[in-house]
Amino acid sequence: MSFDADLGPINFIVVSFPSAPVPSAGFAVLTDLVAAGRVNVLDTEFVSRDADGKVQRLDAASVGLDEFSGADSHLIDDDDVAAAAESLAAGEVAAIVVYEELSFLPVIGAWGADGGTVLTEGPVLVDDLIDALDATDALEGN
Known part of the structure; x- marks a missing residue:
């Protein structure tokens, strides 16, 4: 396993919305985080499922987010799109965002300067955290 110390932790999130256009408030906050240097968006995809169950990728303009046009880098592949769409009802739209957490880079750098080596990293699923x-x-109750 290799690790690139120039990268912060990489995560993804899939968020569904009842239909297009999707609300823009969360995407405005995401844009602010990018501008502040706290995250780097690596890929963004929008997907939907029709009444027949067919999954399709949507461009950002078609979901009302023109400012995200061109934000797709194709890191999210067809298998990722299919997995995200499994939970969608007909007409719903999902946004898939892959992002790098930049605020943790100074911590990683300091550890490296002290001789530390990051062995692995990855996301913790919310359901796993709740179970733990x-x-x-x-x-504690015992």
Whole structure:
């Protein structure tokens, strides 16, 4: 396993909306985070599922987010799109965002300067965190 110390932790998120156009408030906050140097958006895709179950990629303009046109870098492949669309009802739209967490880079750099080596990193699923917290609560209750 290799690790590029010039990259911060990479994560993804899939968010569904009832239909297009999608609300822009969250995307405005995302744009602010990019401008502040806190995150780097690596890829953004929009997908939908029609009444027949057919999944399609949508361009940003078609979901009302013209400012995200061209933000797709094709890191999100067809398997990722299909997995994201599994939970969509007919007519719903999902946004898939792959992003780099830049605020953690100074920590990684300091560890490296002190001789530390990052062995692995990755996202913690919210459901896994909740399960772990529930298990901890159960242990404390005994």
